[in-house]
Amino acid sequence: MSSLIALDPLLDGGLLWTPLFIVLLKVLIVFVVGLVATMLMVWFERKVIAGMQNRVGPNKAGPWGLLQTLADGTKLFFKEDLLPERSDRLVFRLAPYLALVPAFLAFAIIPLGGDFRDGKGGLVTLFGHETRLQLADPPVGVLFALAISSIAVYGIMLAGWSSGSKYPLLGSVRASAQMVSYEAALGLSLGAVLLVSGTLSTAGIVNMQSTLGNWNFVATGFVPFFIFLIAATAELNRPPFDLVEAEQELVGGFNTEYSSIRFALFFLAEFMNTITMSALIVTLFFGGPQPISIGNTTLDIPLLPNALEGTVWLLLKVLVFLYIYVWFRATLPRFRYDQLMDLGWRILIPASLGWFMLLAAQRVGREAGWDQVVVTIVSALVLIIGYALLQAAHAVSRRNREKDGASF
């Protein structure tokens, strides 16, 4: 039973009422927190962008315009629900849910708090049961997030196709090509984290990052983090990779034909995904709910139990990334489609693969007791030769293409 669903000590033993109640409570909390956070994120994004562009932003509904999203959502509920005549009815209705459900599911594996200090491993005691402050800790851990993000492609792809119109189809085809391409770089940079942590479980990954020097951001040598950040932005279809919605070129992308509550579901999924991905970045690279600690000194928030303090740290760290995403949107111009594909296939995938090999070589060298300096120099040389070969192959293929006048 326990290994079937999750690795939470809570679920060891038979089916009891208290654990069931705790799990239901967690489901409720994760769902509500997800919805409320999404609502606040929309407000946050509009307000911050307004600030960056010297505008006021939403300020009418509620204090500081906080309830603007609620007002917009309510409006969308009452709008007419259009079903285009040439649409595929079944798939058209299904697509928004295929986008929304993965967005919520991925949130389930994020450790939302807990005490990771002094080897406690994030376990807290709730109603006399030891448990983790996360909805699920499946044995496949972060692979679950990858699986979910590969399912999220369906929502966008089918939405565009089922609309029965050409602009949504174009939008969805280029969106899914983009998401499938960047998934490779995402997975490879994730590999570096798994190599350093030696475990797949998200709680385990957080547990390994006890001090600032152990944060995977530092431990994997910075490069995988930047690759992950770029690939995640592309995976989320957020600026500067928002070719999905390139409103100047595509009318509105895959969701052109959607209106009313179905449009709202796509909107919700997009912002929910941004929050989930930020939380995932924090979990993988910045220690999740771990406090900032250098050496033996730990930055401690007084008067708060350690388990709740984890939640505060997580929230602060996630806010930084949410701000970075908004910042990207306000400052960076959109990539052209061929630049997007070049960046993904020619730079990010080889770079993440090369870095992964470098880390693996270092690890093998350490276990075999080789000289670290020699290992580093040799692996750097191999990478440089590999890069040169890749460039040579590009040059040759480009020359051949130009000579032959091939069609691509």
Added chain:
Amino acid sequence: MELVVFVLAAAMVLGGALGVITRSNPVHAALSLVLTLFGIAVMFVSHNAHFLAAVQVIVYAGAIVVLFLFVIMLLGVDKAEDINIEPITVQRPLAAVIGVGIMGIIIAAIVVADDVLVERGAGLASTTVDNPDGNIRQLARSIFSDNVFAFELTSVLLLVAVVGTILMARRVKSNGAGK
């Protein structure tokens, strides 16, 4: 509990499989295939093969069927076909014969091999709270030490397939457009 999971997963697999062959719209058929693949992933989880389940979803549902959908959409064959029209007349009886034959072989294999079948999940490192990665470690040891040769050969095979596809798909104009 296990019986309930099995029945639900089996219903998903069979329902999806029926959908693949009965839906007249290729996109609906591809979506039914996704349902089948998910059902198989659930089966893997209930057999303690978590890693296989994750890979099943990532590779088959997340990449291969997406590719199918791409081809269907780009080639513009996404219209409902009349499945009563028969392009090759013998194919349906032939398919029925082959289907029944394969089913017979599988059932015969199970009946004959009844005594060598092991208990579900036997020999697999089970995942526990203390050792969450035991199963994956065991799989990795098996692939990268005992069967490393077959594994590497498979990757070469895939690479050859990719290179071959590009070679065949590339249209070369001998008196190029660039001149």
